[in-house]
Amino acid sequence: MGIPLVPKLLRAHLAELAENDSRHDGRGRFEGRDLELEIDCLERAEGSARVRMGDTIVYAGVKFQIMTPYPDRPNEGGLMCSAEVRPVAGRGWEPGPPSPESIELGRVVDRGIRESGCINVEELCLIPGEKAWQVILDLFAISDDGNLFDAFALAGIAALKSAVLPAERYEIGEDRPLGVAKTPVMCSYHKVGGRFVYDADKREELGGDERIHITLGDDDHVHSLQKGLKGIFTAAEFDEIMVEARSKCAELRSLLDQKLAGE
Amino acid sequence: MGGYGDVQCIDENGIRLDGRTVGEIRPISIEVGVVPVADGSARMRWGLNDVIAAVYGPMEAHPRKIQRQDRAVLDVRYNMAPFSTTDRIRPGFNRRSREISKVTAEALESVVLTELYPRSKIRVEIEIICAEAGTRCAGITAASVALAHAGIPMSDMVVSVASGKVHDIVVCDLNKEEDNYGEADLPMGILPNSGELVFLQMDGDLSPEQFQEAWDYNMGAVSVIHEHMVAALKGGEA
Numbered sequence: 092m093g094i095p096l097v098p099k100l101l102r103a104h105l106a107e108l109a110e111n112d113s114r115h116d117g118r119g120r121f122e123g124r125d126l127e128l129e130i131d132c133l134e135r136a137e138g139s140a141r142v143r144m145g146d147t148i149v150y151a152g153v154k155f156q157i158m159t160p161y162p163d164r165p166n167e168g169g170l171m172c173s174a175e176v177r178p179v180a181g182r183g184w185e186p187g188p189p190s191p192e193s194i195e196l197g198r199v200v201d202r203g204i205r206e207s208g209c210i211n212v213e214e215l216c217l218i219p220g221e222k223a224w225q226v227i228l229d230l231f232a233i234s235d236d237g238n239l240f241d242a243f244a245l246a247g248i249a250a251l252k253s254a255v256l257p258a259e260r261y262e263i264g265e266d267r268p269l270g271v272a273k274t275p276v277m278c279s280y281h282k283v284g285g286r287f288v289y290d291a292d293k294r295e296e297l298g299g300d301e302r303i304h305i306t307l308g309d310d311d312h313v314h315s316l317q318k319g320l321k322g323i324f325t326a327a328e329f330d331e332i333m334v335e336a337r338s339k340c341a342e343l344r345s346l347l348d349q350k351l352a353g354e
Numbered sequence: 355m356g357g358y359g360d361v362q363c364i365d366e367n368g369i370r371l372d373g374r375t376v377g378e379i380r381p382i383s384i385e386v387g388v389v390p391v392a393d394g395s396a397r398m399r400w401g402l403n404d405v406i407a408a409v410y411g412p413m414e415a416h417p418r419k420i421q422r423q424d425r426a427v428l429d430v431r432y433n434m435a436p437f438s439t440t441d442r443i444r445p446g447f448n449r450r451s452r453e454i455s456k457v458t459a460e461a462l463e464s465v466v467l468t469e470l471y472p473r474s475k476i477r478v479e480i481e482i483i484c485a486e487a488g489t490r491c492a493g494i495t496a497a498s499v500a501l502a503h504a505g506i507p508m509s510d511m512v513v514s515v516a517s518g519k520v521h522d523i524v525v526c527d528l529n530k531e532e533d534n535y536g537e538a539d540l541p542m543g544i545l546p547n548s549g550e551l552v553f554l555q556m557d558g559d560l561s562p563e564q565f566q567e568a569w570d571y572n573m574g575a576v577s578v579i580h581e582h583m584v585a586a587l588k589g590g591e592a
Contacts, residue, residue: 134402134484136437146390150483152437175445177433179408179479181391186431188446229436229445233406233481234389260440293391 101298102284109284115294121335123290128245128350130253138254138269142246145292146236151228151246153254153269157261158225160216168215168223172201174230174243181235181293195319200230200244200277202315203306207275210251214270217263224256226269237292240304244277245343252351275314276343277306278336282322287332289339303332307340361535363520371531372401379515379527379575380486384496384586386503394504396586398496401529402486407496408479409504415475426471430459432493434482454490455480461494461514461543461553467507476506487533488516491541494553499583509545511583512552515575516541517568524564526571540568546580549573 108115118124124145133139138153158169174197178184189197204210215224228251230243254269281291283299291299301322306315318324364370372380380401389395392408399405415421420429432454436443462478478501480493491514498511517526520536528536538560543553560568 133404133437135439136484139437148389150435150437152435154437154442156442173436173445175436177479177481178410178431178477179389179392179406179481182410182413227436227442229442231435231437231481231483233408234391236391 098298101294105295105298106284109286114283114288116292120286121289121339123339124292126346128249128346130249130350136250137257138250138252140246140249140253142242142249144238144242144290146234147238147242147292148232148234149239149242149246150231150233151243151250152231153250154227154229155257156225156227157217158223160220160223164212165220166216167212169225170201170205170210170212170228171225172204172228172230172247173197174200174232174239176232176235176239180232184235195317196239196243197230199240199304199306199315199317200247203244203275203277204228204247204251206314207273207306207308207312209248209271209273209275209308211270211272226251226254235293237294237296238279238281238290240279241277241290244275244306245347248274248276249347249350252347273309274344274347275306275308276340276347277304277315278339278343279304280332280335282324287324287328289335303329305333305336305340307336309344311337311340361531363532363535364523364525368523370525370529372529376523376525377571377574379578380529382579382582384499384582386499386586392500392504394500394502394506396496396499396503398492398499400486400488400492400495401527402484403482403489403492404484405489405492405496406481406483407493407500408481409476409497409500409506410479411476411504412471412474412506413477415473420475421473424472425468426466426474426476428459428463428466428468428476428478430455430462430478430480430497432458432480432482432490434485434489438482438485454493457553457555458490458494458497461512462497462501464552465498465508465510465512465545466501467509470507476501487528487530488541490514491516491543494543495579495583499586502583502587510547511545511580512543513546513576513579513583514541514543514553515572515579517571519558519560519564519568524560524567524571526575538564538568540565540572542569542572544573544576546576549576
């Protein structure tokens, strides 16, 4: 992404709003934008989801490949997660090799999913040391109006949960669900006008400071954290958003479960 | 054309694998405004193809060396999402997508009134979310709608469609099996109001009579596709 021109006026405006405890679109501090979640929406993917948060729209697609297990883990398959923010998603995203921003996006989402242990990599092994399934989760942004992290993470876990191993196509038995035992969910908080807000949009990202991404699994276990961008925050601030994240993640998890049950 | 196999794409009654007759196109739906942050956008579903096109600009052209003193330049990218095909595609440009981007840009430059925006750039992004066959045609068509949706002045939109040959029978609007096992493919980009062409490719093997038949199928499909494009822009269904 090119260097965003941060208008001082925008920063001043957001700071003024913060003083009155309001946001430029009228949301409360910890209120998210309208959320749409669609599962199994891509015909060619083995698992897929589309998430819309306000004007941010992303897709996630799961594909499978056959891999040779790593020598130090002969009984395990693999999980690969990559995020792409192509220039389609906004004026600021340039063509070319993946930017540091999109690499960070992919890696933070990857850690949350991987470390939650939601995928049993041993079950992906077909012949120890020789053949295993590799799960590839591709995250793809169509429209970036801020907070791609949470949109990617939600689309990612939803796509994995809907994924079916295409064993018949590879002539190694019957197709079966990937089987994703846990539901890691991410919540991101941006410092805007001196206080943290949930689900920042593009303007708040441009006129804000540091951001913190929290991925919580079932039972509120913490699976990934990331502080991004320049800024200083206190332990008390972190405590406050952690409490918020617990209830928000639980809310998103039950929404996802509902959608999956309805499919 | 690639593969040879024993896949029977057309039965003895002239009915194709997806139930169409030889002259019929796949179902089409188009909607605009699907990329809210873009200046114009369109999504085209054509059979199993699912294509999103977004337009940004006109904007300052940089680096400077790409600027043209007398007109705008079109910066067009065609790309397939990694999960858009049966086998995953590794992200990044390849020779195929570069060529398609180039011919798409040249087709669209033929209709966009670029001389109205000297020294500027118009970005056209075409993303194939799900691919069935004929993605370049769907891409060009969707990009035309996105340009119109962005309010970019054009002499006409471009309707792109491909016909071809499978088991020595000429068929309109190839599907995946026909593209894989067929013997010829003729994609064209046609201006609906004049019948002129701005895009033409072909590969395979067609007799002069078959070529004419495929050509006529493409020309015959223009008006119905154009109706969908206009209806989407007017905010309704065709």
